[in-house]
Amino acid sequence: MLKGKQRPLIAVTGPRRRGLMPRLLVHLGILLAGGRGTQMTPASPKPAAPYHGVVISGGHDVDPVLYAQKSEVTPRYDPERDAFESEVIDDALKRNLPLLGICRGAQLLNVRLGGDLYQELRSRRLQTSNRWTIFPLKTLHVHDNTCLCDLLGSHSARINSLHNQGINRLGQGLQISGRDLDDIVQAVEDPARPFLVGVQWHPEFLLYMRRQRRLFKALVEAAKECRDRDC
Incomplete structure (x- = not known):
């Protein structure tokens, strides 16, 4: 197993408060995959060392003001986090860093690329x-010829669900790689980038499933390549 500085550094974003357990599990997924994580929040936005990959974690709904719509639901927004993670995503896109968006992270990625929810x-x-x-009680249908299909090694999988919003109009460059039984988008990716994947479920709660750990493995491997070419 790789030690210390040999491991690529992955930034894991989150809110100023709360959401600690899911982020700790994300860090575990990264560690098991051969990487090391560093926390980034609005309170501590600058990591001590350069990072070579990003995980945008789950949490509160994305404020619809970011995609020019009025709120249709009882607000559960975090404007501070929206602004912070928008900057992190924009920087990752500009630098072509590997990025995994989880639940809210997938939604915000889609919004930053011009889509809506x-x-x-x-x-x-x-x-x-x-x-x-948090249990894998829902069915995911995986599209052919996608990064997700290659990673999961199957055209179907069992996933969990902790979200009440979802991707509607796709952002620029994204393609759908998975849907559920109601045809709701569950995964997106950009095949033109080294690794840019957004999933609506929470793979950090499913680390006991080998195919779910592959998402973190692919992120870490892409981060190694990014580090080696000095992204």
Whole structure:
């Protein structure tokens, strides 16, 4: 196993407060994949060392003002985090850094690329439950010829669900790589970049599943290549 500075550094973003357990599990996923994580929040936005990959973690809904819409639901927004993570995503896109967006992270990535969101999904669910769960109780249909299909090694998988918003209009360069039984987008990626993947589920809660750990492995491997070419 790689030690210390040999491991590529992955920035893991989050809010000023709360959300510690999911981020600790993200750090574990990165560690198991051969990387090392560093926390980035609005309170501590500058890591001590250069990083070569990014995970935008889950959390509160993305404020619809970012995609020029009015709020249609009871607000659960974090404007400070929206602004901070928008800057991190924009910088990662500019530098072509490997990036994994998880749940809210996938949604904000889509917004930063010019897409928008469904502000609520309950009314769009006919075959799937709207109940939040960390357990893999929902079915993911994976599209052919995608990075996600290669990573999961299957055209279907079991996933969890902790979100009430979802991707609507795709951002520039993104393609859909997975949907659920209600045809709701569950994964997006940009095949023109070394590694740019957004997933609506939380793979950090599914680290006991080898195929879910592959998402972190692919991120870390892409970060190694980024480090070696001095991104």
